[in-house]
Amino acid sequence: MKAKVIIIGAGMSGISAGKQLSDAGITDLLILEATDRIGGRIRKTEFAGMNIEMGANWVEGVAHEGEARNDDVNPIWSIVNNELGLTTFCSNYDNIASNTYNEDGTGLYDEDFVKRTIDEANEVQKKGNKISERPRSDDISVMAMQRFFEHTPYGPTKPVDMVIDYYMNDYEFAEPPRVTSVQSTHPLPTFVKFGKNVYFVADQRGYESVVHYIAGQYLETDGLGAIVDPRLMLNKAVQEITYSQDCVTVKTEDGWLYEAEYVMVSVSLGVLQSNLITFSPPLPEWKTFSLYQFDMAVYTKIFLKFPKRFWPVGSGTEFFLYASSRRGYYPIWQHLEKEYPGCSILLVTITDDESRRIEQQSDEHTKAEAMEVLRKMFPDRDVPDATDIFVPCWWSDKFFRGSFSNWPIGVDSYEYDQIRKPVGRVHFTGEHTSEHYNGYVHGAYLAGKHSADILIDHAKREK
Numbered sequence: 001m002k003a004k005v006i007i008i009g010a011g012m013s014g015i016s017a018g019k020q021l022s023d024a025g026i027t028d029l030l031i032l033e034a035t036d037r038i039g040g041r042i043r044k045t046e047f048a049g050m051n052i053e054m055g056a057n058w059v060e061g062v063a064h065e066g067e068a069r070n071d072d073v074n075p076i077w078s079i080v081n082n083e084l085g086l087t088t089f090c091s092n093y094d095n096i097a098s099n100t101y102n103e104d105g106t107g108l109y110d111e112d113f114v115k116r117t118i119d120e121a122n123e124v125q126k127k128g129n130k131i132s133e134r135p136r137s138d139d140i141s142v143m144a145m146q147r148f149f150e151h152t153p154y155g156p157t158k159p160v161d162m163v164i165d166y167y168m169n170d171y172e173f174a175e176p177p178r179v180t181s182v183q184s185t186h187p188l189p190t191f192v193k194f195g196k197n198v199y200f201v202a203d204q205r206g207y208e209s210v211v212h213y214i215a216g217q218y219l220e221t222d223g224l225g226a227i228v229d230p231r232l233m234l235n236k237a238v239q240e241i242t243y244s245q246d247c248v249t250v251k252t253e254d255g256w257l258y259e260a261e262y263v264m265v266s267v268s269l270g271v272l273q274s275n276l277i278t279f280s281p282p283l284p285e286w287k288t289f290s291l292y293q294f295d296m297a298v299y300t301k302i303f304l305k306f307p308k309r310f311w312p313v314g315s316g317t318e319f320f321l322y323a324s325s326r327r328g329y330y331p332i333w334q335h336l337e338k339e340y341p342g343c344s345i346l347l348v349t350i351t352d353d354e355s356r357r358i359e360q361q362s363d364e365h366t367k368a369e370a371m372e373v374l375r376k377m378f379p380d381r382d383v384p385d386a387t388d389i390f391v392p393c394w395w396s397d398k399f400f401r402g403s404f405s406n407w408p409i410g411v412d413s414y415e416y417d418q419i420r421k422p423v424g425r426v427h428f429t430g431e432h433t434s435e436h437y438n439g440y441v442h443g444a445y446l447a448g449k450h451s452a453d454i455l456i457d458h459a460k461r462e463k
């Protein structure tokens, strides 16, 4: 089977690249997707009788009216809010100082004490922004910045310091401060460009309806909106990409061969770092070097359903922290009562080593750990066992190998260009190729457009 362009992967970036190519008149496309759906890491799933988001949940980078900002609007927010009208809720973290729990069963920490910790951490972050004004060669890790400004050789070590540090860094980047680059995150381009608010998508149609919406603008759909276009082929896991000066051949796991003038690879950085897809000839060293230097982080959203609610609800209670002496141990909790009143569901987020650890144990074991933490947080309440648990496994899934990319110390913009740069007829896209917005849904969307533009130029030059 032949096409002008084969797109590998039907997540946000692949679908966005397809739209950009179509708009430029390149409609002879074939999209090969390994799974049985489009959307990739934006995925709803049924849990306890309702749809929840196992992947991306927030539109990050939204300005409120009247807030000082430039005129840029996050393109995903435009679709979510204006075009699709999905139900969203602005997440407000202002009250975490009054919602930070002790691990020794004595309940909440003193609010002023936690507030001071937050203020101090905020001061260090602000100073970090200054480091970003220096030449790129002066980049340091977030932890080095903390040592520099806080004079703490090992970074924060007390439970409250650690959970606040986790909330400010790992909760966003899914890797600890010792890994993350200051210059790429301080200040964070997403918030500078689009606004500092984050909106939680809580809509039964799912956040993935954004991907369907974009796909539906150039792929044929039936009366109900399902994509029926033969150019989208599901359950087509690509195994091998053979490229030459004249063409590209793609082999899928079921033995089919597809030929094209160009290929657009939109699989995750984690997949590219694994050996799932073989390139023939092998990718040049400059390419693999840049791909291996970047990090694929792991961020895990665990959902727990309870027979009854035992946590506080009402204004300022949505997010609460567990300050453990083991950093990153079931640290950030969110109740979904605002989004889904009466649902009695809690969401706890863990990352990195903790994510990899729990992916390798049974859900029952994870539930028991979470229950122990909850009973420490609420010693005076009757805390019933969760009746249901959902633990997504993004890291073990061979089609993802993690949740999103994180910019580590030691990678500069030059190496970043190499990640995105085509190798002959093989082009690359994906959230990890978005220099300013890597890790985000809008990063994937904009990267798809950008990489498609590079391919369009390439095709024009060859005419």
Ligand SMILES: Cc1cc2nc3c(=O)[nH]c(=O)nc-3n(C[C@H](O)[C@H](O)[C@H](O)COP(=O)(O)OP(=O)(O)OC[C@H]3O[C@@H](n4cnc5c(N)ncnc54)[C@H](O)[C@@H]3O)c2cc1C
Residues within 6 Å of the ligand: 008, 009, 010, 011, 012, 013, 014, 032, 033, 034, 035, 038, 039, 040, 041, 042, 054, 055, 056, 057, 058, 059, 060, 236, 237, 238, 239, 266, 267, 268, 271, 276, 277, 299, 300, 301, 394, 398, 399, 400, 402, 403, 404, 429, 430, 431, 432, 438, 439, 440, 441, 442, 443, 444
């Ligand atoms: C748990 C989690 C939470 C997140 N939270 C947020 C958030 O709140 N806000 C935000 O903005 N972003 C968030 N993100 C990040 C966001 O989801 C991603 O940046 C974005 O969806 C990535 O899109 P993509 O197209 O680059 O990659 P993907 O979505 O990974 O798409 C690549 C596609 O390629 C397919 N594929 C893989 N291997 C093959 C193969 N061999 N052959 C064919 N197809 C293949 C995959 O199945 C997939 O569909 C989160 C991600 C996760 C996992």
